[in-house]
Amino acid sequence: MNLPVKKSLSCNNNLKPILLRVYSLLYKIYGPRHWWPANSSFEVVVGAILTQNTNWSNVEKAITNLKGEKLLRPLTLRNLNSKRLAALIRPSGYYNIKAKRLKNFLDFLFLNYDGKLSRMRHTPLKTLRKEILGINGIGQETADSILLYALGKPVFVIDAYTRRIAECLCITCAGSKYDDLQAVFMKNLPCDARIFNEYHALLVTHSKTVCKTRPDCEKCILHKEKGERR
DNA sequence: GACCAGGCACATC
DNA sequence: GATGTGCATGGT
Numbered sequence: 001m002n003l004p005v006k007k008s009l010s011c012n013n014n015l016k017p018i019l020l021r022v023y024s025l026l027y028k029i030y031g032p033r034h035w036w037p038a039n040s041s042f043e044v045v046v047g048a049i050l051t052q053n054t055n056w057s058n059v060e061k062a063i064t065n066l067k068g069e070k071l072l073r074p075l076t077l078r079n080l081n082s083k084r085l086a087a088l089i090r091p092s093g094y095y096n097i098k099a100k101r102l103k104n105f106l107d108f109l110f111l112n113y114d115g116k117l118s119r120m121r122h123t124p125l126k127t128l129r130k131e132i133l134g135i136n137g138i139g140q141e142t143a144d145s146i147l148l149y150a151l152g153k154p155v156f157v158i159d160a161y162t163r164r165i166a167e168c169l170c171i172t173c174a175g176s177k178y179d180d181l182q183a184v185f186m187k188n189l190p191c192d193a194r195i196f197n198e199y200h201a202l203l204v205t206h207s208k209t210v211c212k213t214r215p216d217c218e219k220c221i222l223h224k225e226k227g228e229r230r
Numbered sequence: 231g232a233c234c235a236g237g238c239a240c241a242t243c
Numbered sequence: 244g245a246t247g248t249g250c251a252t253g254g255t
Contacts, residue, residue: 094250138238157236
């Protein structure tokens with residue numbers, strides 16, 4: 001008996017041209033995104049943890065609270081009482097668990113890198129990614145966001161937005177693994193943190209502005225790209 | 231009031 | 244390995 005097989009372009013096509021065209025199309029529409037929206041690498045890390053399964057506007061409220069109390073520094077935050085931290089990040093949701101996750105990251109940072117994010121940059125990507133993934137509460141997306149946006153490492157971030165567009169373009173099939181989708185982007189694009197940064201930011205912008213207000217994929221500017229592949 | 235939004239860990243099968 | 248569940252707020 002033959003079982004139905006979900007087909008995606010990634011199985012049998014060279015995706016380099018389509019990925020590059022999509023990039024150039026989105027860049028032409030939206031221009032440089034200047035991501036991540038933060039004033040420091042440490043703010044990126046905090047934002048990456050707080051945005052887990054949460055609307056970014058809620059994260060901004062939490063970060064504003066921390067900034068208002070002048071707490072957005074590794075040592076200050078590490079010394080802060082967990083209950084107080086949880087209360088300040090309350091608007092971002094899951095505040096108890098996220099307070100714990102922030103503390104876990106800070107423990108890691110002080111234990112291994114003297115509390116300095118800049119020292120992490122000297123560690124090779126593969127090793128660093130493994131280390132960060134070892135922190136309880138940091139999964140693949142959060143780790144990669146930190147690596148790319150806080151540390152400038154060339155790694156492609158896969159999130160709900162990336163996945164949504166990739167599925168729309170038939171670059172991947174629904175339910176595909178994080179590593180597999182990440183490999184599609186990383187194998188078909190130049191290994192350059194600036195490109196991975198801009199590309200991911202453009203996908204998020206496009207997904208937020210177009211896909212949300214107009215979920216009809218047929219009318220999306222990227223739909224033509226999919227059509228040309230078939 | 232229901233649903234959604236840039237996850238993750240843990241328990242269970 | 245795959246699936247289900249708890250964690251929680253604020254906007255629409």
